[in-house]
Amino acid sequence: MEQWLKLQNGSDIRGVAVAGVAGQPITLQDPIVRSIGFAFAQWLSEQLGKPSNELKVAVGNDSRISAQQIKTSIFQGLVSAGVTVFDSGLASTPAMFMSTIFENHSYDGSIMLTASHLPFNRNGMKFFTGEGGLEKQDITKILTKAANVGEFTNAPTVNATTINLMDDYTAHLVKIIRNGTGSDTPLDGLKIVVDAGNGAGGFFVSKVLQPLGADTTGSQFLEADGMFPNHIPNPEDPEAMAAIINAVKTNGADFGIIFDTDVDRAGAVDKNGTPINRNRFIALMATIVLEQHPGSVIVTDSVTSTGLKWWIEQKLGGQHHRFQRGYRNVINEAIRLNAAGKESWLALETSGHGALKENYFLDDGAYQIAKILIKIAQLNMSGKGTIDELIADLPEPAEAKEFRPKIKVADFSPYADKVLENFAAFAAKTEGWSLTPNNYEGVHVTCDATAGHGWALLRKSLHDPQLPLNIESEESGGVEQIASKIKGFLSSYDGLDLPGM
Structure with missing residues (x-):
């Protein structure tokens, strides 16, 4: 068994x-x-x-x-x-x-x-x-x-x-974009490039973008090749993002799209070559969703930034529900909230995994891109700016870093639980630190301006013998200040290895 x-x-x-x-x-x-x-x-x-x-x-x-x-x-x-x-x-x-x-x-x-x-x-x-x-x-x-x-x-x-399932699926996407814009060729005059990473996403160029009028010159790695000879098809991978950024800049594109292998995740790049992924991708999708569904709860995973919370709640008037890592956790929480009578129209992880209520809460990168393309077309046709301007005011942290302390103990799950229990007690008595309220995963600590000016999250990995540690700071040197205190705490555990800390 x-x-x-x-x-x-x-x-x-x-x-x-x-x-x-x-x-x-x-x-x-x-x-x-x-x-x-x-x-x-x-x-x-x-x-x-x-x-x-x-x-x-x-x-x-x-x-x-x-x-x-x-x-x-x-x-x-x-x-x-x-x-x-x-x-x-x-x-x-x-x-x-x-x-x-x-x-x-x-x-x-x-x-x-x-x-x-x-x-x-x-x-x-x-x-x-x-x-x-x-x-x-x-x-x-x-x-x-x-x-x-x-x-x-x-x-x-x-x-x-x-x-011929993909013909029906792509016709479905094209219809959604046309209905959302009121035009048969809403992307006419726009240059949009796609990087499919030799996965299954090459269809998006010929079966979605081109029928909608887009110039797709410069799209790359569209051919299916399971050896992935050019880069890992992963919007989170730095090499993959560098490839689509280069394609946008080289071809003077208005927008760049990158898919993972099976197209349930996506990332993007604006016309300036700036990545739209992680917090920025969530901010853009939240902007679109909250315009249609004011006040909606936006469910995210546990490592989203302080700036994103401000964006969703203060800038857009929505509610930010920072939940757990794992796309099924995030999506299921949004489903649970809706069942409890609390409207949640978007559930999205920083990895790019996410889903919308209007789309069966299906984890669908292509559908999310379709929603963004509708907004791009609307802005272009009305002369009201470009997509990058929508999130230009999103506050970005000065520093952000992830560490992955390894657990060397065979029975790693209960060991991790004990470390987290003790870390919560340590954090509660550390000057300038406080336990973040409404936390649903691991130990989330808020650090004031005297103690790193940011936050830290120590949690159990979903699958591996690790204690991932995410730290974000609003000031230069803040990550190191916070990390040094956490390293001092973790160093007392013989069952941990602390690479990079």
Whole structure:
């Protein structure tokens, strides 16, 4: 059982799919993938109260080199359970969810084969029903069922029906942008470049931007290549951001877009070559959402800046709810707030993962970009400025840094809990520090002007034996001042390693 559950990564399944990296043996062998496919069919049948031989499931993939092998095995497991299968080909994760609700598709479930921005040898699975993406507990159930099935050696012949899902998905995006602007070619006269990082996002140029009138000259790395030869397809990666910044500047573009491998995350660059990611991306999306839904709660993860809180609450009149790391945590909190009668129209992590209430709370980078493109077009057509001007007044910290103290103890979770408990007591009695109210993760400390003029967050990693530490300061040297006190506290623990501190 343990072998199977090690494949779980929160609400996804991930593992090593091909050889090529020393010390990383293949964990997604064909018999194991078949069992997972079979187990998903069992789980879906139980959820829907429908015999498995009446189920229809679509499977899509990003550009990974293991995609076809994994897809064949997952199909074999599904077919062995009696499921009718459909092949979406190269697709995005958001499109795979939409396959369960589009009228001309409406599959009972869908699977996206992806490992997001991880290296070429990795792959994984994300599962959807018409209710949305599966939760952590659902993945545990599926892997438990797969373990009970054991390694599935039967490999039946599969005749999957090929479908043109991405045509329907992109037509859906184009319609949204046209309806939002009142124009068939709202991007006419604008130069917009895309960096797809050789992932699955190259479609956005030919199937979304060009039909809307944009000049996409200078777009790059649009071809699917699972070896990712140019850079990691990850909007958080400095090399990836440098590549799209260069494309914007070199081509004199009005806007630059960068997607991760499976297009559930996005980042952007304004016409000046300034990145719109992390706090700036949230600020821009909050500006757009709060214009349409005044007073809405904006849910973010726990490491957003003080300036962003001011922006959402003081500048825009919204409510900032700083919650936990993990995009499912952030999205689920927004869903919970809405169910409790407190309107929340946007949930967004600094990683770029996020969702809007109007879009099924679907984690969809392309949809977020579509919302921004509507605003860009509106500003351009009215002559009221450019997108960078919308967030020009966002306060930026003087310094911000992340450290990742490592836990060397085997049973690291309870050890981390003890460290955090003691750190809270330490912070409460440190001069110039106070525990930040309404905190939902780890220990969040506010430091006054005499003690670093900023804040610090020490928390448990979601998956790794680490205690990530984020520090932000409004003054030069403030991060070092705060970090030195925290290092002094952490240094008393033999079970910790403090690289970079």
